[in-house]
Amino acid sequence: MGRLVPAVTRALDILELFLEGDGTLSAPEITRKLALPRTTVHELVTTLAARNYLVTLPDQPGRYRLGVRPYQLGSRYAEQLDLAAEGQQVARTVAETCDETVHVAILEGTDVIYIAKVDSTHAVRMVSAAGRRLPAHCTSVGKMLLASLSAPALDARLPEDRPLPAMTPHSITSPHELRRQLAAIRERGVAVERRESNPDVTCVAAPVRDSASQVVAALSISVPMIRWNEERQAELEELVAKGARQLSERLGHRGREL
Structure with a gap:
């Protein structure tokens, strides 16, 4: 088994947080839940949002929910x-x-x-x-x-x-x-x-x-x-x-x- 990549692991940890609660989170909440540095969370969330894995809520710019990309991946998985x-x-x-x-x-x-x-x-x-x-x-x-x-x-x-x-x-x-x-x-x-x-x-x-x-x-x-x-x-x-x-x-x- 190869070495796990820390940045990828942290990004996946962030995505999996959205499976809990009402499915919305702010960057400070993610920082607290995962005990990660604030700058690291900011960079990861920005990257995930740029790739459509996360999107901001229209009426709450500081909060995020899952974007369309996880849905597309899940749909492809379901098809198979x-x-x-x-x-x-x-x-x-x-x-x-x-x-x-x-x-x-x-x-x-x-x-x-x-x-x-x-x-x-x-x-x-x-x-x-x-x-x-x-x-x-x-x-x-x-x-x-x-x-x-x-x-x-x-x-x-x-x-x-x-x-x-x-x-x-x-x-x-x-x-x-x-x-x-x-x-x-x-x-x-x-x-x-x-x-x-x-x-x-x-x-x-x-x-x-x-x-x-x-x-x-x-x-x-x-x-x-x-x-x-x-x-x-x-x-x-x-x-x-x-x-x-x-x-x-x-x-x-x-x-x-x-």
Whole structure:
């Protein structure tokens, strides 16, 4: 790894300050927050403004906000994002931490489609594959994604007067019970599925958001029942939420809704 350039580091530190608060700062505020010499801040801010990374507020010449150049760079980054590729990388990191099978899935109609998967190294593990489609209400990723829908959107996909198909004896078949669970999932921010798609497997999932704060996918950890207990559940819920945050950040999300 090469040597970091101090001036570039300081310029980036200044830009990152604008991600906080109301997104506006004065030179004295930047000086105080970064504990830099006043002349250094003045030179860096002047340079950033000359390159359109910062602009002054029309009614407050002494205050700055981000200019058009960061937006252009962010837009180009967003154009190059590949949810499946980003999901695969984060899933690999999560799987290395817990040594369980990790999936990333999206919602299509009433089903989920797995777009990324990393296997556990254990002899007993979940048999699945990227590209597989399952009923959303039978999976933790599906429940997480259904919980993100508005009431009208959910009703359009899963009418309350139509029983739900079952994959195992533990699958939810009552639309009323599903909606009760979805309300709890929205409150907790984590979904749990116990032997509902596979009689030998339990899963936990968390939502993945894009730069517009929309839920676009869910990340899950699947565990055979022989390795499942309440202590393990708590550990995996924390880990799956962390993994979903990491993937959301890679997609440009900056909020704290996860």
